[in-house]
Amino acid sequence: xxxxxxxxxxxxxxxxxxxxxxxxxxxxxxxxxxxxxxxxxxxxxxxxxxxxxxxxxxxxxxxxxxxxxxxxxxxxxxxxxxxxxxxxxxxxxxxxxxxxxxxxxxxxxxxxxxxxxxxxxxxxxxxxxxxxxxxxxxxxxxxxxxxxxxxxxxxxxxxxxxxxxxxxxxxxxxxxxxxxxxxxxxxxxxxxxx
Numbered sequence: 004x005x006x007x008x009x010x011x012x013x014x015x016x017x018x019x020x021x022x023x024x025x026x027x028x029x030x031x032x033x034x035x036x037x038x039x040x041x042x043x044x045x046x047x048x049x050x051x052x053x054x055x056x057x058x059x060x061x062x063x064x065x066x067x068x069x070x071x072x073x074x075x076x077x078x079x080x081x082x083x084x085x086x087x088x089x090x091x092x093x094x095x096x097x098x099x100x101x102x103x104x105x106x107x108x109x110x111x112x113x114x115x116x117x118x119x120x121x122x123x124x125x126x127x128x129x130x131x132x133x134x135x136x137x138x139x140x141x142x143x144x145x146x147x148x149x150x151x152x153x154x155x156x157x158x159x160x161x162x163x164x165x166x167x168x169x170x171x172x173x174x175x176x177x178x179x180x181x182x183x184x185x186x187x188x189x190x191x192x193x194x195x196x197x
Contacts, residue, residue: 004111006104007043008062014042017062017101019113027095030066032119033149036099038062044106051107060106064099065117072096098122119146 005018011026028036041060044051051057071093079088104111 004044004046004104004109006041006045006060006062006106008038009040009042010038017104019101019104019111020115021101022067023064023099023101024072024096025099026097027069028066028097028099030069030097031149032066032068032121032146033117034066036064036066038064041106044104044109046109057106061104062101063103064101067098067100067117067119068121069095069097070122119149 005016007014007016009015010028013026015023015025017023030036039056039061041057041062042053042055044057044060053060072095073093075092075094077088077090077092080086100113100117102113102117
């Protein structure tokens with residue numbers, strides 16, 4: 004089952020379990036988000052198109068993170084006049100994991116767990132940087148607070164507590180990659196001097 008939703012002046016085709024990047028929305032990581040502007044709901048059997056919206060249809064999701072998007076460079080030039088201006092911009096965006104769709108007598112749920120690990124931490128891990136722990140620790144504290152708040156309200160949280168476990172593991176683990184690089188640099192320096 005799929006749905007077409009409208010948010011931030013754009014339209015998105017979503018399914019349960021999709022990771023969606025939209026214009027900035029308010030909310031903390033782990034918060035539930037609901038989109039009620041559903042333009043179309045469909046599956047293999049057919050589609051229901053709204054006029055303009057499908058009555059009673061909604062898409063729910065979990066807010067993963069709010070971040071800045073890719074950098075856009077703005078360059079202006081007037082030739083032969085000595086006029087050149089360079090500016091940059093990074094649009095704020097929100098990442099959402101779609102957890103459920105409902106409408107037109109149909110519904111679909113995603114049974115997985117939502118991982119709140121932000122893209123910056125994943126990129127740092129992929130590059131083998133030792134400062135991933137510094138990036139992850141404040142985020143993990145915020146995620147732990149959200150998990151505690153959700154548990155306190157008596158709701159069954161679908162938020163993965165693995166973020167907190169990863170924070171502890173990264174903070175406690177020795178920075179092997181950094182130490183190995185220092186050793187190879189020292190060995191290369193000693194080999195060059197000899």
